[in-house]
Amino acid sequence: MARAAVLGRLTWRLGTVLELVDETPRARSIVLEVPEWPGHRAGQHVDVRLTAEDGYQAQRSYSIASAPEDDELVLTVERLEDGEVSSYLVDELRPGDSLELRGPVGGFFVWEAALGGPLLLVAGGSGVAPFRSIVRHHLAVDSDVRLRLLYSARTLDDVLYRDELDRLAASHDVDIRLTLTREWPDEWSGYRGRIDGALLAEVAWPTDARPLAYVCGPTAFVETAASALVDLGHDPGRIRTERFGPTGGPS
Amino acid sequence: MSFVSRGFRGRRRDHADPARVPPGQYVTSDFPVLSAGPTPHTALERWDFSIRGEVDEPRRWTWEELQSLPAETVTVDIHCVTKWSKLDTVWTGVSVDTLLEEVETSAEFVVAFSDGGYTTNVPLEDVTGGKAWVAYAYDDEPLDPEHGGPARLLVPHLYFWKSAKWVRGLELRDDDEPGFWEGYGYHNYGDPWREQRYWGD
Numbered sequence: 001m002a003r004a005a006v007l008g009r010l011t012w013r014l015g016t017v018l019e020l021v022d023e024t025p026r027a028r029s030i031v032l033e034v035p036e037w038p039g040h041r042a043g044q045h046v047d048v049r050l051t052a053e054d055g056y057q058a059q060r061s062y063s064i065a066s067a068p069e070d071d072e073l074v075l076t077v078e079r080l081e082d083g084e085v086s087s088y089l090v091d092e093l094r095p096g097d098s099l100e101l102r103g104p105v106g107g108f109f110v111w112e113a114a115l116g117g118p119l120l121l122v123a124g125g126s127g128v129a130p131f132r133s134i135v136r137h138h139l140a141v142d143s144d145v146r147l148r149l150l151y152s153a154r155t156l157d158d159v160l161y162r163d164e165l166d167r168l169a170a171s172h173d174v175d176i177r178l179t180l181t182r183e184w185p186d187e188w189s190g191y192r193g194r195i196d197g198a199l200l201a202e203v204a205w206p207t208d209a210r211p212l213a214y215v216c217g218p219t220a221f222v223e224t225a226a227s228a229l230v231d232l233g234h235d236p237g238r239i240r241t242e243r244f245g246p247t248g249g250p251s
Numbered sequence: 252m253s254f255v256s257r258g259f260r261g262r263r264r265d266h267a268d269p270a271r272v273p274p275g276q277y278v279t280s281d282f283p284v285l286s287a288g289p290t291p292h293t294a295l296e297r298w299d300f301s302i303r304g305e306v307d308e309p310r311r312w313t314w315e316e317l318q319s320l321p322a323e324t325v326t327v328d329i330h331c332v333t334k335w336s337k338l339d340t341v342w343t344g345v346s347v348d349t350l351l352e353e354v355e356t357s358a359e360f361v362v363a364f365s366d367g368g369y370t371t372n373v374p375l376e377d378v379t380g381g382k383a384w385v386a387y388a389y390d391d392e393p394l395d396p397e398h399g400g401p402a403r404l405l406v407p408h409l410y411f412w413k414s415a416k417w418v419r420g421l422e423l424r425d426d427d428e429p430g431f432w433e434g435y436g437y438h439n440y441g442d443p444w445r446e447q448r449y450w451g452d
Contacts, residue, residue, distance in 0.1 A: 009451030010436075014254065051254055051256050052260050056261045057261075088256070094257075098256075099256070100256070108431075109287070219283065226288070227290065230289050236291065240287060241286060241288055241289065243284050244283075
């Protein structure tokens, strides 16, 4: 297992919100300028810390949605029901505000050209955020690694980065497959229904190509998709997962 | 601290005793999952638990043998580095003290190893003296694979990545070898009360 280079202390930094992009009714992207940002690798995340006037603080982790090559740092946040931090970030934060963060964090759920492929990215819901970083990085370094993104969203309105993904799909630079699980337009030409073994059997690269797979989304989604890949004969050692969300079910 | 997030009031409605919630954590009633790869499924008849490394002789227990060892049920608070804490969780398993009872060692460190290749390191003194268990039941039910079943290490006083899921044994060592997340920038020791999340914390 590769060891990360020795890192310095992860210090808290104040970023400035340059822009807020409504991605869906429940999610938006926060475009940040972070002075002395040390750089990141595609797939890493940051910790965000909010501080109230009385000193009360709350921290959460968010995937970085921008590529290492991008000028600004982008986080995409989905409002969780009763989410203390996500509701502030989605509903309250304005351009010009400062946002305290530290990172980058996490060195396993990353992709860089040296890791090769072919690359299979499997996203559920807002789990597509780190894949925006990986796809943009893949394009920025002009990688010839074959890349396929399979992205599951509830409806077309829930699809994050829809314009960007449409553009990319049309350019044929990367292979993007969408599946909608709840409802779809009449003329919908993508997949319908949840990601399962049958869909992965159709979309995943053949096992003898030894693809490198990344799966990100809510826990139940990741369990299903990662287990299905293993059942199809993919090497568990080449499947990297990131699970998130208020999930796991009540204890 | 001088920085204030404009417009942030915070919920602070946790009914939990603040003395039980480490800095930067929030209390959840869910049981979120953090794993780096697919959930492994090892059949119990092929499962065993070993103690190896700097020991007088290696030890090994089958699943049945582990079940026959004295079990303890403990109620503990757990703290994940991804910021959630869960209070009063109830686990059943075998104390690491019991497993080490007959073992002679000069080791000062332990690397727990798991199905799927996961490892994590802890000082030996952090898994002895009633501080750690090999847990196979949660809330009186067999431990769910998602949460580390059939058995996971339980070291509740450290961040929960130290409580290795799908644990298959302990390697006792004279030197301190960073485990999986520790090699990726997470703190070598991981004390939630000192907020030791990452290197340098």
